[in-house]
Amino acid sequence: MDDASQVIKSYSERMQSFVTDPEVKLIDAKYDPYFELHLIEGMFAICDVVQSNSGVTIGKLIWRTEHELPIELKKDIIKLFRRHFAND
Numbered sequence: 001m002d003d004a005s006q007v008i009k010s011y012s013e014r015m016q017s018f019v020t021d022p023e024v025k026l027i028d029a030k031y032d033p034y035f036e037l038h039l040i041e042g043m044f045a046i047c048d049v050v051q052s053n054s055g056v057t058i059g060k061l062i063w064r065t066e067h068e069l070p071i072e073l074k075k076d077i078i079k080l081f082r083r084h085f086a087n088d
Helices: 003-019 022-030 032-037 071-085
Strands: 047-051 059-063
Touching: 003 047, 003 059, 003 071, 022 032, 022 071, 047 071, 059 071
Parallel strands: none
Antiparallel strands: 047 059
16 A cells, blocks of 8 residues: 555544544534524534645644634634644
């Protein structure tokens, strides 16, 4: 298997663990009043992860909203992202 396919596989595995992490439900529940107020369907409606080969991480967190997000919400999402995408 070449390096490119290993990166893609590794990204896929990390993405799967990211979206199925129980912390996602906790974040959605914690910020549900904010999401309801701004008609946001949940955490994955405001962010996405795209593949990156930067060396430090294999995924890049992208914010998909024009809303000014609460800093604590951003911190919680970034913490979850780093747990799954930062190289050890």
